[in-house]
Amino acid sequence: MKRTLSIALSVFAALLIICTVFIYIGYDKFMAIETVEHDPQLEIFLGGGGNSIVLTSEDGSTALIVDTKMGRAAKELRKKVKAANIIIVNTHAHPDHIGGNALYKGAHVISGAYTADQWHAMAGKTPFPDETVPENGEKVLKIGSETVHLRNIGRAHTWQDLVVYLENRKMLITGDLVFLNMHPVFNNAGGCSAEGWISALDSLSRDFDPVMVMPGHGPLSDKYAVTEMKEYFSSIRDALDDKKQLQYLRKKYTHYRSLPPMSGFDMTVKYIKGERKG
Numbered sequence: 001m002k003r004t005l006s007i008a009l010s011v012f013a014a015l016l017i018i019c020t021v022f023i024y025i026g027y028d029k030f031m032a033i034e035t036v037e038h039d040p041q042l043e044i045f046l047g048g049g050g051n052s053i054v055l056t057s058e059d060g061s062t063a064l065i066v067d068t069k070m071g072r073a074a075k076e077l078r079k080k081v082k083a084a085n086i087i088i089v090n091t092h093a094h095p096d097h098i099g100g101n102a103l104y105k106g107a108h109v110i111s112g113a114y115t116a117d118q119w120h121a122m123a124g125k126t127p128f129p130d131e132t133v134p135e136n137g138e139k140v141l142k143i144g145s146e147t148v149h150l151r152n153i154g155r156a157h158t159w160q161d162l163v164v165y166l167e168n169r170k171m172l173i174t175g176d177l178v179f180l181n182m183h184p185v186f187n188n189a190g191g192c193s194a195e196g197w198i199s200a201l202d203s204l205s206r207d208f209d210p211v212m213v214m215p216g217h218g219p220l221s222d223k224y225a226v227t228e229m230k231e232y233f234s235s236i237r238d239a240l241d242d243k244k245q246l247q248y249l250r251k252k253y254t255h256y257r258s259l260p261p262m263s264g265f266d267m268t269v270k271y272i273k274g275e276r277k278g
């Protein structure tokens with residue numbers, strides 16, 4: 001009896017160690033940053049939470065940061081920003097996109113027009129933004145010679161998702177409206193709406209003509225990233241009552257990364273089904 005108990009305890013301990021290592025490796029991978037120097041004014045930081053950009057004016061005085069990452073990646077990003085005037089745009093209020101806001105004292109923070117309750121339900125104690133863009137509204141900023149469009153696309157991945165378009169560079173920053181080569185993350189508490197998400201992707205395809213697309217998570221891409229995400233959602237939605245087709249789609253998307261327990265093929269199916277039932 002004693003022996004059985006000690007074997008069981010050893011197996012449990014071994015499993016615990018294995019799980020810890022796997023979680024650590026996954027977290028470590030999630031927190032790693034890849035830097036892309038697009039041009040002297042534009043640096044792109046992939047990973048470390050949500051993808052980010054830093055766009056600095058030619059005279060070095062002003063920097064626009066889109067999404068501030070989280071944890072140690074947020075601190076790494078902070079070190080890269082030298083300008084005195086800082087504008088932060090948060091595509092949405094999830095912790096992996098707003099986690100570094102507090103590191104930029106005196107920065108001007110802009111997001112979609114969340115209510116304070118919606119914001120704090122997702123962003124915790126991170127202060128409410130200084131300025132919000134109304135639903136379906138647009139704000140235009142000049143950062144040096146670049147014209148930057150901030151568009152509030154409405155309820156999709158969260159209650160109020162912002163996308164950013166750099167007009168001269170023809171670069172679209174989608175926030176988490178696009179997860180490239182990954183199953184998307186859903187969050188009821190954040191106001192996520194699969195139907196809203198599909199129509200938001202439609203309007204991105206209709207209203208912008210980018211040569212480069214930066215998703216919220218995943219590698220740099222082009223218009224393909226938007227159409228791929230739309231195809232993913234609409235094909236799963238249209239196959240909900242067709243087991244054979246769902247099986248086919250499950251195979252089609254096996255190369256997509258999952259972030260258990262937050263995302264995966266079955267979670268997408270479950271989420272869209274739940275939304276259909278209301």
Ligand SMILES: [Zn+2]
Nearest residue numbers: 092094157176
């Ligand atoms: Zn998100």
